[in-house]
Amino acid sequence: MLSKKEIFETIDMVAKEHLDVRTITMGVSLIPCIRESAKKTADACYDRICFFAKDIVKTAEDLEKEYGIPIVNKRVSITPASLLTANFPGQETVLARRLDEAAKEVGVDFLGGYSALVPKGMTSYEKSFIESIPEALAITDRVCSSVNVGSSKAGINLDAVALMGNIVKKTAERTRETDGFGCAKLVVFCNAVEDNPFMAGAFHGVGEAEKVINVGVSGPGVVHYALKNNPDADIAEIAEIIKKTAFKITRAGQLIATEASRRLQAEFGIVDLSLAPTPVMGDSVAHILEEIGLERVGTHGTTACLALLNDAVKKGGVMASSKVGGLSGAFIPVSEDYGMIEGARSGELTLNKLEAMTAVCSVGIDMVAIPGDTPDTTIAAIIADEAAIGMINNKTTAVRVIPVPGKGVGDFVEFGGLLGRAPVMAVQKASAEKFIRRGGKIPAPIHSNKN
Amino acid sequence: MKAVVTVIGKDKPGIIAKVSAMLAENAVNIEDISQTILSGNFTMLMYTDISKSALPLAALGDGLKKLGEEIGVSIHIQHEDIFNAMHKI
Numbered sequence: 001m002l003s004k005k006e007i008f009e010t011i012d013m014v015a016k017e018h019l020d021v022r023t024i025t026m027g028v029s030l031i032p033c034i035r036e037s038a039k040k041t042a043d044a045c046y047d048r049i050c051f052f053a054k055d056i057v058k059t060a061e062d063l064e065k066e067y068g069i070p071i072v073n074k075r076v077s078i079t080p081a082s083l084l085t086a087n088f089p090g091q092e093t094v095l096a097r098r099l100d101e102a103a104k105e106v107g108v109d110f111l112g113g114y115s116a117l118v119p120k121g122m123t124s125y126e127k128s129f130i131e132s133i134p135e136a137l138a139i140t141d142r143v144c145s146s147v148n149v150g151s152s153k154a155g156i157n158l159d160a161v162a163l164m165g166n167i168v169k170k171t172a173e174r175t176r177e178t179d180g181f182g183c184a185k186l187v188v189f190c191n192a193v194e195d196n197p198f199m200a201g202a203f204h205g206v207g208e209a210e211k212v213i214n215v216g217v218s219g220p221g222v223v224h225y226a227l228k229n230n231p232d233a234d235i236a237e238i239a240e241i242i243k244k245t246a247f248k249i250t251r252a253g254q255l256i257a258t259e260a261s262r263r264l265q266a267e268f269g270i271v272d273l274s275l276a277p278t279p280v281m282g283d284s285v286a287h288i289l290e291e292i293g294l295e296r297v298g299t300h301g302t303t304a305c306l307a308l309l310n311d312a313v314k315k316g317g318v319m320a321s322s323k324v325g326g327l328s329g330a331f332i333p334v335s336e337d338y339g340m341i342e343g344a345r346s347g348e349l350t351l352n353k354l355e356a357m358t359a360v361c362s363v364g365i366d367m368v369a370i371p372g373d374t375p376d377t378t379i380a381a382i383i384a385d386e387a388a389i390g391m392i393n394n395k396t397t398a399v400r401v402i403p404v405p406g407k408g409v410g411d412f413v414e415f416g417g418l419l420g421r422a423p424v425m426a427v428q429k430a431s432a433e434k435f436i437r438r439g440g441k442i443p444a445p446i447h448s449n450k451n
Numbered sequence: 452m453k454a455v456v457t458v459i460g461k462d463k464p465g466i467i468a469k470v471s472a473m474l475a476e477n478a479v480n481i482e483d484i485s486q487t488i489l490s491g492n493f494t495m496l497m498y499t500d501i502s503k504s505a506l507p508l509a510a511l512g513d514g515l516k517k518l519g520e521e522i523g524v525s526i527h528i529q530h531e532d533i534f535n536a537m538h539k540i
Contacts, residue, residue: 002455002531004485004496006538011457011527065509068529251536 014069018221018283019249021256022276023073024060025112025197026266027204027212028052030079038091041084042098049076049102049111052211052266057107059263067259069252072218072278072418076103077202078113082129089128096136096143103142110185112202114145117192120154120441122163130163134170137182144185144200148192150387152394156190156442161387164188165380165436169403172372176405179413183402184335184367188383190390190397195270195325201363201398212269213261214326217253217317218276219245221283223309227291238292239312246273246316254321272326273317274362275309277337279420285309285330286339286349297339298349306330307360327396329362335415335422336367345423351382352428359389364398369413369422372405379403381432384442392445453482453531454501454508456515460524462493470495470526473518477511478503493524498531 013019033044053076060071078099085092096114103111114136116126133145147164150156168188172180187201194205197214204212226245227238253271261268277285286297289305310329318324332354334340343349351368358364364386370379383399390397404413407424414421458470471481479499486495504511512528519526 002534002538007455007457007496007534008494010534010537011459062509065512066530067533068512068527069533248537252533255532255536 013222017225018278018280019219019252020070020072021215021253022218022274023075023197023216024056024071024256024260025075025077025202025214025216026053026056026264027077027195027208027214027269029204029208029210030084031206034084034087036087038085038088038094041087042095045078045084045095046098046102049078049099050105053106053108055264059260063256063259067256069256071256073110074108075197075199075202076106076108076111077197077204078111079206080115080117080203081113082116082126083206085129086125089125092129092132093136093139096132096140100140100143108142110142110144110199112144112146112199113204114143115147115203117148118157118160119148119151120157122157122160127163130167133167133186134174134182137171137185138174144202146187146189146192146201146203148189149383150190150391150442152191152391153444153448155444156384156387156391158384158436158442159439161384162377162380162436162439164383165376165378168379168401169376172403172405179407179415180372180402180404181415184400184415184419186400188399190387191395193326193396196327197272198274198276198327200400208269209267211266213257213264213266214269214272215253215257215260216272216274216276216326217249218274219249220275220277220285220288222249223275224282224284224288224291227288235308239308242309242312243316246313247320250317250320268323270323270325271317271321273314273321273324273328274326275313275330277331277333278418279336279338279341281338284337284339285332286337286343290339296346296348297343298353302353303356303360306332306357310361327362331363331366332357332361333367334425335369335420336418337420341420341422344425351425355385355389358386358397359393363396364400366398366400367402367419367422368400369402369404369407369424370427371408371424372403373408374403374427375431375433377431377433377436378427380436382427384436388442452501454499454528455531455534456497456499456526456528458493458495458519458524458526460493460519462488462491463522466493466522466524467495469518469522470515473514474499477505479511
């Protein structure tokens with residue numbers, strides 16, 4: 001029988017430590033919706049999303065009440081849209097608009113998968129699709145976009161990297177009146193995963209089943225609280241405490257995922273073992289690192305503490321879930337994490353330190369505001385550096401930066417809600433233009449030859 | 452189906468009576484009950500069987516939440532599986 005202590009531990013995790021299931025994301029294959037025209041394809045996609053996902057919000061709300069665990073976001077991810085728009089290059093935004101309408105109709109907060117996967121090469125229709133992204137993100141509210149520009153198997157598509165530097169810049173300009181908010185909905189990946197439930201990078205890979213439920217757990221506050229109660233633990237004990245806490249958090253996610261899949265008659269995809277922060281006090285990954293013993297996140301020792309945290313979260317989570325996938329690890333989005341915001345504002349946390357941190361955690365340079373006058377080749381070079389870390393280390397890396405139009409270092413930008421607020425951070429001044437303009441592909445690393 | 456009811460708040464007469472009355476109205480059986488008062492704070496735990504409940508669990512939760520607001524305490528009812536999942540291997 002359950003003890004009183006166990007029951008109140010769970011109650012406290014929710015009431016005081018921000019335990020929640022961060023997202024239930026339904027992946028929907030839209031391959032059967034491909035038609036000869038933009039309008040017919042868009043309409044078919046709309047109908048299929050509305051049919052498959054009509055009950056996702058209601059089901060999540062029921063589960064939230066029955067199990068007493070908040071489910072923060074309900075989302076839909078779709079087949080990479082560049083595969084759907086091949087028949088009508090130049091008219092891709094017809095689909096974007098209809099996807100936005102579908103997201104609103106079923107009541108999800110974001111729909112991911114306005115995406116293209118071009119790690120090894122780019123077709124003409126994919127290039128046309130990528131060029132539609134700034135417009136698509138400006139005319140829609142809930143559509144999220146991602147582009148995969150590299151992989152450990154294929155190397156890095158430097159042509160795509162250069163193009164994405166430009167697309168990020170254009171997206172910011174196109175959404176200038178909201179401080180470049182469009183860029184908060186755009187991720188550039190290396191080694192993108194097909195079952196990621198988190199936005200903005202979620203899409204439903206072609207290797208996936210027709211209709212899948214993927215769940216992302218959360219709980220930085222719970223881990224932080226557990227460490228706070230053990231102020232004198234040595235570092236191995238710290239890892240153990242994180243493991244045990246991650247286990248409990250993930251078991252809650254596993255239960256919700258199993259039950260949501262059953263009720264929505266979808267396949268149970270994966271549980272993403274993540275520590276995803278929010279901008280509220282007490283829900284910060286940075287504060288966990290500071291609890292381990294850093295005066296401020298970003299100082300020396302940050303990478304080591306984050307490596308320990310990330311690894312312990314996975315070790316605890318793996319045993320708690322029957323199917324693990326997605327990005328799985330600690331997230332370090334600057335604007336979405338109270339402690340990271342403070343770290344960046346104080347100057348301890350810099351873009352270069354963030355880059356080092358991404359080598360040991362999931363996922364990358366995430367939700368970082370940079371000066372609006374940053375050249376697109378510099379943005380491309382930031383993407384190339386991240387992609388290189390991912391390619392060589394066989395991990396997913398990503399870049400989601402916002403070159404905030406008209407703002408410079410020291411300014412603040414407010415995105416609101418879960419996307420938070422961020423200080424504009426400095427980028428390196430020297431140019432990488434010649435490197436980016438060379439074009440072509442960075443060859444796949446030696447360890448890609450495993451066969 | 453088993454569910455756990457928890458009540459947390461400032462102690463006052465009649466909390467147990469009101470909560471158990473609402474459960475009884477909906478044919479929810481209380482199988483075990485315990486309560487403590489720590490420096491004026493009331494905490495109560497009930498193990499209940501909701502198999503014969505007139506209302507689904509989510510609606511029962513809505514009713515208890517409303518009752519809690521009326522009497523100034525926080526009341527939750529949760530499927531026992533969430534606790535089993537988190538605390539038992």
